[in-house]
Amino acid sequence: MRLIITEKNNSAKRIAEILSGGKAKADAAYKVPFYTWSGAAGDHMAIGLKGHVFGPAFPEDYSNWQETDLHELIDAEIVKEATDKNVVKAIRKVAKDADEIVIATDYDREGELIGLEALEEVATVNPVAVGDGAKAKSPLEHRPSIKRARYSALTKDEIERAFSELDELSYDLAYAGAARQDIDLIWGATLTRAVSLATRRFGSNFLSVGRVQSPTLALIVERELERRAHVPKPYWELFARFYHPGGAFEAQHAADTFWARAEADAAIAGT
Numbered sequence: 001m002r003l004i005i006t007e008k009n010n011s012a013k014r015i016a017e018i019l020s021g022g023k024a025k026a027d028a029a030y031k032v033p034f035y036t037w038s039g040a041a042g043d044h045m046a047i048g049l050k051g052h053v054f055g056p057a058f059p060e061d062y063s064n065w066q067e068t069d070l071h072e073l074i075d076a077e078i079v080k081e082a083t084d085k086n087v088v089k090a091i092r093k094v095a096k097d098a099d100e101i102v103i104a105t106d107y108d109r110e111g112e113l114i115g116l117e118a119l120e121e122v123a124t125v126n127p128v129a130v131g132d133g134a135k136a137k138s139p140l141e142h143r144p145s146i147k148r149a150r151y152s153a154l155t156k157d158e159i160e161r162a163f164s165e166l167d168e169l170s171y172d173l174a175y176a177g178a179a180r181q182d183i184d185l186i187w188g189a190t191l192t193r194a195v196s197l198a199t200r201r202f203g204s205n206f207l208s209v210g211r212v213q214s215p216t217l218a219l220i221v222e223r224e225l226e227r228r229a230h231v232p233k234p235y236w237e238l239f240a241r242f243y244h245p246g247g248a249f250e251a252q253h254a255a256d257t258f259w260a261r262a263e264a265d266a267a268i269a270g271t
Helices: 009-020 070-075 085-095 109-125 156-164 171-198 213-229 261-269
Strands: 002-006 025-029 032-039 042-048 054-057 079-082 100-104 239-244 247-252
Touching (some): 002 009, 002 085, 009 032, 009 042, 009 156, 025 085, 042 085, 054 171, 070 171, 079 085, 085 109, 109 171
Parallel strands (some): 002 042, 002 100
Antiparallel strands (some): 032 042, 054 079
């Protein structure tokens, strides 16, 4: 059975509809929908995840903000926690009978990582399907050749093209995504705790710091300060409507904006 893993349910449903010619049947495992159909190439199944299967986190030993030395967070062990336990159980259940895996997550770095996260769960119950045989416990121990469908739209032509030109999973891209996740956790958690402790803002009143959100917030603050410092100043614009046998059109004076009324009046007088 070929197991197709997508990033979201709507993708799995659409791919199943296209590849099955509308004959796919819907079912669910642990409330996670999946779709099955049979064709000339055998049995197929498509299942959609809910984004990342796992997320990075610090161990419980580091949960006390006031007792944890912030310097320790930088080199602390990072553990992976399931974002949705039902998704993990569903992947393990449907993967048991698979003899071929196709990762069909979104065509980007995050999609590559999500595909690898799902693949690791497949390997726990069906190592043969991911090419590990009976030796490796995880696809991270080496890089088995896993088929990858890369598409940029859920259209019939694009999906059929992607599945007729299957590529391989990019482990380097997936690892880059994982490194980004770890950096975000270390950066965000350490600075969030540092700022919150310095300002004595605890509980729900903590001050959040993030690799993306903080620079974005800085841009918003800068723009707001510009808005508050703005001093309104009157200006004039000059428009004229022109008529000709084929209709009419409106045009603005080449000066665009007049900051003195006298200049605007002079422009009108010279028209």
